[in-house]
Amino acid sequence: MIFSRLSPLLRIPALADLTRDTLLRMDAETAHGATIAALRMGLAPERSQPDAPELRTTICGLDLSNPVGMAAGFDKNAEVARPLALMGFGMVEIGTVTPRPQSGNPKPRLFRIPEAGGVINRMGFNNEGHDAAFARLKDQRVPAALGVNIGANKDSEDFVADYVLGVQRFADLADYLTVNVSSPNTPGLRNLQADEALRRLLGEVLAARAKARTHVPVFLKIAPDLDEASLDAIATVVLATDLDGLIVSNTTVTRDAVAGLENATETGGLSGKPLFTLATERLAQMRQRVGALPLIGVGGIHSPQTALAKIEAGANAIQLYSALVFGGLDMLDRLKQGLVTAIRAQGKRNLSDLVGTKTADWAAGRGEI
Numbered sequence: 407m408i409f410s411r412l413s414p415l416l417r418i419p420a421l422a423d424l425t426r427d428t429l430l431r432m433d434a435e436t437a438h439g440a441t442i443a444a445l446r447m448g449l450a451p452e453r454s455q456p457d458a459p460e461l462r463t464t465i466c467g468l469d470l471s472n473p474v475g476m477a478a479g480f481d482k483n484a485e486v487a488r489p490l491a492l493m494g495f496g497m498v499e500i501g502t503v504t505p506r507p508q509s510g511n512p513k514p515r516l517f518r519i520p521e522a523g524g525v526i527n528r529m530g531f532n533n534e535g536h537d538a539a540f541a542r543l544k545d546q547r548v549p550a551a552l553g554v555n556i557g558a559n560k561d562s563e564d565f566v567a568d569y570v571l572g573v574q575r576f577a578d579l580a581d582y583l584t585v586n587v588s589s590p591n592t593p594g595l596r597n598l599q600a601d602e603a604l605r606r607l608l609g610e611v612l613a614a615r616a617k618a619r620t621h622v623p624v625f626l627k628i629a630p631d632l633d634e635a636s637l638d639a640i641a642t643v644v645l646a647t648d649l650d651g652l653i654v655s656n657t658t659v660t661r662d663a664v665a666g667l668e669n670a671t672e673t674g675g676l677s678g679k680p681l682f683t684l685a686t687e688r689l690a691q692m693r694q695r696v697g698a699l700p701l702i703g704v705g706g707i708h709s710p711q712t713a714l715a716k717i718e719a720g721a722n723a724i725q726l727y728s729a730l731v732f733g734g735l736d737m738l739d740r741l742k743q744g745l746v747t748a749i750r751a752q753g754k755r756n757l758s759d760l761v762g763t764k765t766a767d768w769a770a771g772r773g774e775i
């Protein structure tokens with residue numbers, strides 16, 4: 407294939423920069439579509455060497471060759487899970503998928519905040535629905551942990567029933583499932599994080615999981631816009647169930663970190679660099695509440711230092727999305743290499759030795775990168 411012969415060219419920094427600059431000049435959603443198309447055509451560079459043994463990790467029984475995952479929202483329709491895995495992500499989370507297809511909010515609905523390395527989106531769960539994602543995944547061999555992120559249709563009369571359908575559909579196909587109750591772009595969805603609603607949701611989701619042929623780990627993905635009392639309530643509910651872990655966090659509706667900048671007043675969820683401190687503090691505060699429960703840290707990772715800080719704050723594994731918009735897909739290699747260097751510099755054998763070493767600092771708002 408001509409494309410697979412071309413892909414090593416993208417390893418040449420000047421060409422990679424050229425591609426990135428071209429994408430950054432496009433409207434953000436058009437650029438995303440072009441990236442997905444390129445990946446589908448096999449244009450992505452594949453992992454150049456095996457992951458270093460220091461990066462191997464296990465989370466909820468899933469063996470990851472490295473702890474860095476593609477966060478949900480990049481591959482909403484499971485079109486490029488395999489190329490992403492071949493690029494070297496240790497896990498790839500597709501979705502959010504809803505039972506029925508839906509078009510999402512009117513465009514424009516995706517905005518960059520270039521000065522801050524931030525992104526605001528109000529996509530609104532645009533996706534082709536369970537059937538389309540299922541059909542694509544069943545024929546794709548994905549050499550990484552495959553997560554399916556499930557959600558509810560905007561016009562659904564029963565959000566909980568939509569999540570149950572997601573579990574029923576994907577439990578035997580996915581390596582893990584994520585129950586996403588933290589998108590700010592589906593009215594009412596975040597209310598499912600509240601006490602009684604969360605208890606009912608997790609009860610029904612986990613009952614559906616118990617009926618599946620395979621025991622699939624289930625994560626709950628939460629918002630960063632939660633106060634300490636809400637974190638307490640979520641931790642209490644979660645620890646009373648056999649939920650496998652939490653993903654902290656989704657995007658924020660706050661704007662303090664980008665006030666006054668281009669696009670900052672757009673409605674939606676803010677991600678990328680300006681989310682880093684908030685999401686990392688919430689992660690650490692959750693770590694203090696849930697003991698050894700597996701946590702995936704997401705939000706604002708954009709350098710080896712921020713990847714390491716997430717782990718030190720309490721993440722067993724990490725995910726990212728927005729930094730790839732600005733840094734390009736080769737950001738992944740830089741993160742992994744930086745993590746290996748940090749592990750060796752600290753005289754540790756494995757990344758897991760660094761998990762939670764600075765939880766107290768981050769939880770108290772004293773974390774530093």
Ligand SMILES: Cc1cc2nc3c(=O)[nH]c(=O)nc-3n(C[C@H](O)[C@H](O)[C@H](O)COP(=O)(O)O)c2cc1C
Pocket residue numbers: 477478479480482501502516525527529531555586589627655656657677678679681704705706707725726727728729
């Ligand atoms: C354009 C866009 C779409 C997203 N869509 C989803 C989604 O469908 N489901 C979900 O759980 N998170 C979604 N997210 C949130 C990301 O998975 C992630 O939690 C958040 O962006 C913080 O990570 P980051 O700062 O590395 O981007 C989306 C993020 C962006 C930027």
